[in-house]
Amino acid sequence: MQDAEPLPDGGAASLAAHAWSWTPAGRAAPVLSDLDLTIEPGERVLLLGASGSGKSTLLQAWAGVLGGADEGEQRGALTVDGRDVSEVRGRVGLMLQHPDAQLVLARAEHDVAFGPENLGVEIDEIEARVPEVLGAVGLADHAGADTRRLSGGQQQRLALAGVLAMRPAALLLDEPTAQLDPAGVREVVAAVGDLIANRALTLVVVEHRVDVWAPLVDRIVVLDHGRVVADGSVADVLREKGAALAQRGVWVPGHGPEHPATSRSAPGEVVMRARNLAVQPVDGDVIELALDLDVRAGEVVALTGPNGSGKSTVLLTLSGLLSPAAGVVEVSGAGRPESWSSAELAGHFGFVFQNPEHQFVAATVRAELEVGPSALARAARRGSTPLPVTGAEPVVDALLDRLRLRALAAASPFTLSGGEQRRLSVGTALASAPALLLLDEPSVGHDARTWAELVALLAEHRDAGGAVVMATHDRELIAALGAREVALPDRAAASATESSAARATLGERINPVAAIAASLIPALLLVTTLDVVSAAVALGLQVLLIPFLGIPARTLLRRIAPVLVAAPLAAATIVLYGRASGTVYAEFLLVRISDGSLELALATLLRILAIGVPAIALFARPDATRLGDALGQNLRLPSRFVLGGVAALRLLTVLRDDARLLERARRARGIGDRGRVRRGLGLVFSLLVLSIRRGSALAIGMEARGVGAPGPRTWTRPSPWRASDTAVVAVAVAVSVIAVAAAVLTGEFTSVIS
Amino acid sequence: MATSASPSTVRSRPVLQWRVVDIVVASVLGVAGGLVMTLWNLVYSPATAPLELALPGLQALLYAVWLFPAVLVGLVIRKPGAALYGELVAAAVSALLGGVWGWTALAWGIVQGLGAELVFAILLYRAWGLVPAILAGLGAGAGMALMDLTFYYAGSRPEFMAVYATSALISGAVIAGLGSWLLVRGLARTGALSRFAAGRELRPRAES
Numbered sequence: 001m002q003d004a005e006p007l008p009d010g011g012a013a014s015l016a017a018h019a020w021s022w023t024p025a026g027r028a029a030p031v032l033s034d035l036d037l038t039i040e041p042g043e044r045v046l047l048l049g050a051s052g053s054g055k056s057t058l059l060q061a062w063a064g065v066l067g068g069a070d071e072g073e074q075r076g077a078l079t080v081d082g083r084d085v086s087e088v089r090g091r092v093g094l095m096l097q098h099p100d101a102q103l104v105l106a107r108a109e110h111d112v113a114f115g116p117e118n119l120g121v122e123i124d125e126i127e128a129r130v131p132e133v134l135g136a137v138g139l140a141d142h143a144g145a146d147t148r149r150l151s152g153g154q155q156q157r158l159a160l161a162g163v164l165a166m167r168p169a170a171l172l173l174d175e176p177t178a179q180l181d182p183a184g185v186r187e188v189v190a191a192v193g194d195l196i197a198n199r200a201l202t203l204v205v206v207e208h209r210v211d212v213w214a215p216l217v218d219r220i221v222v223l224d225h226g227r228v229v230a231d232g233s234v235a236d237v238l239r240e241k242g243a244a245l246a247q248r249g250v251w252v253p254g255h256g257p258e259h260p261a262t263s264r265s266a267p268g269e270v271v272m273r274a275r276n277l278a279v280q281p282v283d284g285d286v287i288e289l290a291l292d293l294d295v296r297a298g299e300v301v302a303l304t305g306p307n308g309s310g311k312s313t314v315l316l317t318l319s320g321l322l323s324p325a326a327g328v329v330e331v332s333g334a335g336r337p338e339s340w341s342s343a344e345l346a347g348h349f350g351f352v353f354q355n356p357e358h359q360f361v362a363a364t365v366r367a368e369l370e371v372g373p374s375a376l377a378r379a380a381r382r383g384s385t386p387l388p389v390t391g392a393e394p395v396v397d398a399l400l401d402r403l404r405l406r407a408l409a410a411a412s413p414f415t416l417s418g419g420e421q422r423r424l425s426v427g428t429a430l431a432s433a434p435a436l437l438l439l440d441e442p443s444v445g446h447d448a449r450t451w452a453e454l455v456a457l458l459a460e461h462r463d464a465g466g467a468v469v470m471a472t473h474d475r476e477l478i479a480a481l482g483a484r485e486v487a488l489p490d491r492a493a494a495s496a497t498e499s500s501a502a503r504a505t506l507g508e509r510i511n512p513v514a515a516i517a518a519s520l521i522p523a524l525l526l527v528t529t530l531d532v533v534s535a536a537v538a539l540g541l542q543v544l545l546i547p548f549l550g551i552p553a554r555t556l557l558r559r560i561a562p563v564l565v566a567a568p569l570a571a572a573t574i575v576l577y578g579r580a581s582g583t584v585y586a587e588f589l590l591v592r593i594s595d596g597s598l599e600l601a602l603a604t605l606l607r608i609l610a611i612g613v614p615a616i617a618l619f620a621r622p623d624a625t626r627l628g629d630a631l632g633q634n635l636r637l638p639s640r641f642v643l644g645g646v647a648a649l650r651l652l653t654v655l656r657d658d659a660r661l662l663e664r665a666r667r668a669r670g671i672g673d674r675g676r677v678r679r680g681l682g683l684v685f686s687l688l689v690l691s692i693r694r695g696s697a698l699a700i701g702m703e704a705r706g707v708g709a710p711g712p713r714t715w716t717r718p719s720p721w722r723a724s725d726t727a728v729v730a731v732a733v734a735v736s737v738i739a740v741a742a743a744v745l746t747g748e749f750t751s752v753i754s
Numbered sequence: 755m756a757t758s759a760s761p762s763t764v765r766s767r768p769v770l771q772w773r774v775v776d777i778v779v780a781s782v783l784g785v786a787g788g789l790v791m792t793l794w795n796l797v798y799s800p801a802t803a804p805l806e807l808a809l810p811g812l813q814a815l816l817y818a819v820w821l822f823p824a825v826l827v828g829l830v831i832r833k834p835g836a837a838l839y840g841e842l843v844a845a846a847v848s849a850l851l852g853g854v855w856g857w858t859a860l861a862w863g864i865v866q867g868l869g870a871e872l873v874f875a876i877l878l879y880r881a882w883g884l885v886p887a888i889l890a891g892l893g894a895g896a897g898m899a900l901m902d903l904t905f906y907y908a909g910s911r912p913e914f915m916a917v918y919a920t921s922a923l924i925s926g927a928v929i930a931g932l933g934s935w936l937l938v939r940g941l942a943r944t945g946a947l948s949r950f951a952a953g954r955e956l957r958p959r960a961e962s
Contacts, residue, residue, distance in 0.1 A: 024948075025954060026948070026953075026954035067773065067775070067949070068773070070769050070773075071773075071949065363940075363943070412943050412944050412945065414943075414944035414945055414946065415943075415944060415945040516857055516860075519856055519857045520856075520857040520858065520860065520861075523856050523857060523858045524858060524861060527858055527905040527906070528905065530908060559852045560852065562795065562796060562852060562853075562854070563852065563853075563854050565796075566795065566796075566799065566854040567854065569799040569800075570799065570854070573799075573806065573813075576810070579910055579911055580911075591810075604906075608854055608855075611854075611855060611856045611858055612852075612853070612854050612855065612856045613856075614856065615849060615852070615853075615856025615857050616852045616856070619849075619850055619852075622850045622851075640772070640774065640777055641777055641781075641839070644774075644777035644778045644780070644781040645781050645784075645843060645846075647778060647781065648778065648781030648782045648784065648785040648843070649785060649847070649850075651782055651785060652785050652789065652847065655782075655785065655786055655789055656789065659789070684790055685937065685940060685941075687786055687789070687790075688783065688786055688826075688937065688941060689941060689944050689946050691782045691783060691785070691786040692779055692782070692783065692830075692941060692946040692947065693946050694782060695775075695778050695779035695781070695782030695783070696775060696778075696779060696946075696949055698778050698782070699773075699774050699775035699777075699778040699779065700775075702774060702778060703774045703775075707774055708773075708774045752904060752905060752908035
């Protein structure tokens with residue numbers, strides 16, 4: 001079907017807006033109004049403007065992912081190659097800021113194929129494109145890599161390959177390097193430079209850093225409040241508008257952000273010391289650093305080192321949120337932080353997480369700033385902390401002014417702009433007047449103005465005699481604060497390339513639909529039985545059969561552990577409250593322990609194991625990609641829903657990390673000592689906010705990659721239903737039939753139906 | 755009810771077609787719900803033991819933690835099938851992560867999700883207030899009581915069944931119904947729902 005309109009591989013696209021306006025649903029004012037802009041085929045344009053000026057909206061509109069009439073109202077015309085954007089799907093490729101929003105599948109080469117699959121490109125063609133575009137971005141050796149294990153720069157290059165695989169004639173990049181460390185920025189810029197040198201592509205980049213992209217572009221367009229305010233060659237625009245742009249937060253060469261001078265006085269006494277420290281991330285191996293570190297009052301320490309060197313883990317360990325794997329962390333005169341209560345941690349440390357949204361726990365900005373001080377006050381009333389306590393009111397009022405957030409005091413922290421959120425997150429750490437401030441990558445994602453504000457806040461804390469430890473890649477930040485650099489050594493990172501397993505076991509080869517059927521059908525039969533014999537026979541047969549799946553015993557045991565705990569608990573309930581019959585051994589209130597209830601309990605225990613264990617054994621290593629392929633091909637479920645589910649499953653690990661960070665942030669902020677219920681509810685709420693935000697961003701990324709395109713989808717990976725799949729299901733059915741037959745033959749069969 | 759000439763207050767017919775963002779956010783909420791279910795699977799037994807000791811069957815008062823994805827996803831997405839889809843994805847995720855109930859969780863997910871879905875369908879996918887939320891929670895609670903009493907507590911005494919069913923309904927109405935409604939209001943205030951009608955009705959910040 002792609003032959004219907006032969007796409008000229010040689011032709012770059014033209015992009016245009018004619019008196020175009022866009023007003024999102026529910027808003028009175030347009031984000032972009034009466035925009036007139038034409039970009040000729042093959043032009044390379046840098047699109048600048050303050051946050052909120054409509055840059056991202058414009059890119060999304062040209063990519064055709066802005067949504068239909070129920071999402072907003074548009075006027076005027078927006079075209080690609082002179083045609084309406086809805087008619088030219090695939091001509092425009094859009095790349096976004098966050099890898100999480102655009103990497104959908106687990107394996108690099110699968111993810112690259114995702115876009116063309118959605119456009120219905122033929123399999124042979126897709127198989128030819130994948131290695132070609134991986135080579136074009138320098139990832140030829142990483143075709144089999146797990147996308148989550150790639151570095152930030154590699155992930156963004158992979159996202160670029162995914163866009164290229166759709167054969168776009170225009171490449172739109174929305175802050176593609178904002179989240180990357182300097183090495184990652186260089187990688188991505190070099191990859192884009194190669195591409196535009198070798199292909200006919202129109203390029204539009206949105207970025208705050210002019211110096212990074214200026215060498216690649218020949219035109220700068222500046223948007224302000226939805227209108228074009230400057231348009232011309234790089235040199236002209238920077239000469240005429242450079243100062244004004246710098247004021248709005250753009251990093252303009254020669255107009256660097258102003259910041260306070262570096263410290264004037266020598267550092268004071270040691271406030272924290274670490275000796276012979278080794279650290280261990282929650283899911284990782286011990287990082288042997290043998291780190292000795294003294295942090296002094298009035299100094300800034302910068303932990304530097306490549307990705308994976310353990311900067312963030314060291315930071316968490318220094319702050320008592322993780323225990324040292326070896327060695328000691330000690331706060332002068334106060335002992336070891338890993339054993340402290342949450343309120344004590346908040347009294348000594350202010351921790352600023354990389355993503356401010358992990359840190360917010362309150363409904364308003366003012367309440368957010370009050371969290372730390374009031375946690376300290378509560379702890380002081382209980383007498384559980386020796387920390388000095390000052391009243392929250394004056395501190396919070398002063399902070400609101402200092403952070404320029406007074407007008408937003410009643411707003412939800414989540415509604416603030418990126419820069420405001422970052423200021424607030426530093427503010428929440430400062431609110432309890434800690435001696436030591438710890439920050440994880442504090443300057444990632446800032447524009448020049450918010451960056452300067454951050455430097456000012458940290459310098460103020462330093463000059464007031466506070467200490468700062470930060471994990472960072474930002475050389476300018478280190479220089480601006482006169483930080484003492486502690487470089488962590490590079491660790492030979494575990495190879496991201498997947499080791500190809502010798503031969504897949506039955507458990508790995510089984511079709512996921514067969515696995516669901518094989519665990520579901522017998523389970524549904526078993527839940528209708530009540531007797532000991534059927535459950536015992538089923539469980540016995542399963543224990544004999546599971547080894548054939550070839551799952552390592554350790555994996556299996558680790559995964560069934562929760563079931564082994566839960567099953568006896570459920571059985572205990574039946575012992576106490578099950579229907580009584582035969583001899584009654586004990587009776588009080590409604591509890592009656594009898595022969596009958598004991599037998600029912602035993603049956604329950606066995607039945608839960610017989611239902612739970614095979615379900616886990618058949619999905620010992622859940623694989624979202626294979627599950628999606630099977631649901632889409634074997635069950636023929638609607639592909640949009642299958643892909644939505646697959647993408648959401650990939651986010652599961654992200655959400656798990658989110659949950660962990662949220663829990664830590666609460667502990668760092670002094671509210672980790674709250675009751676379980678309150679903590680749990682707060683955690684769930686924050687997790688839902690994050691999941692909706694991540695989901696909304698992912699939806700844009702997926703739509704940009706052709707999800708929802710009309711026409712049939714191509715599935716490149718076959719999802720075969722082999723004889724072994726039929727056999728597995730047949731064996732599972734046989735197990736349950738034998739179990740029930742045994743119960744009937746022994747006269748023990750009892751069913752819920754009767 | 756006073757009618758207004760202002761075009762912005764005219765209720766347009768709901769768009770029942772799912773957008774990509776509806777599918778993805780419903781899926782992600784379902785996955786988050788499945789994560790919550792999995793954590794709840796680990797603690798529900800000790801957490802509800804005191805209730806059970808006080809009166810057997812009363813433990814179901816807290817069981818609607820397993821039901822909230824149905825009502826929540828229904829209220830956020832406002833499309834036919836959203837409640838069922840949300841509960842089903844959550845159940846599937848809890849099975850994938852290795853729950854006690856294995857893939858039978860799917861069967862519970864379908865019946866519980868249908869309980870909520872039916873309520874939204876009867877209301878023609880046009881009413882999304884507190885009362886519909888509570889009714890949907892009741893529907894899901896009824897589904898849970900039906901499944902649990904048929905399969906897991908089949909051997910129980912009638913008085914236990916009565917207490918259990920009543921508790922499940924109350925729990926569904928309060929935790930899944932009222933709770934999800936409150937959650938959606940809270941979520942809307944954070945601005946996270948700006949691409950959804952549920953979020954636009956309750957603007958986070960007044961804009962002129």
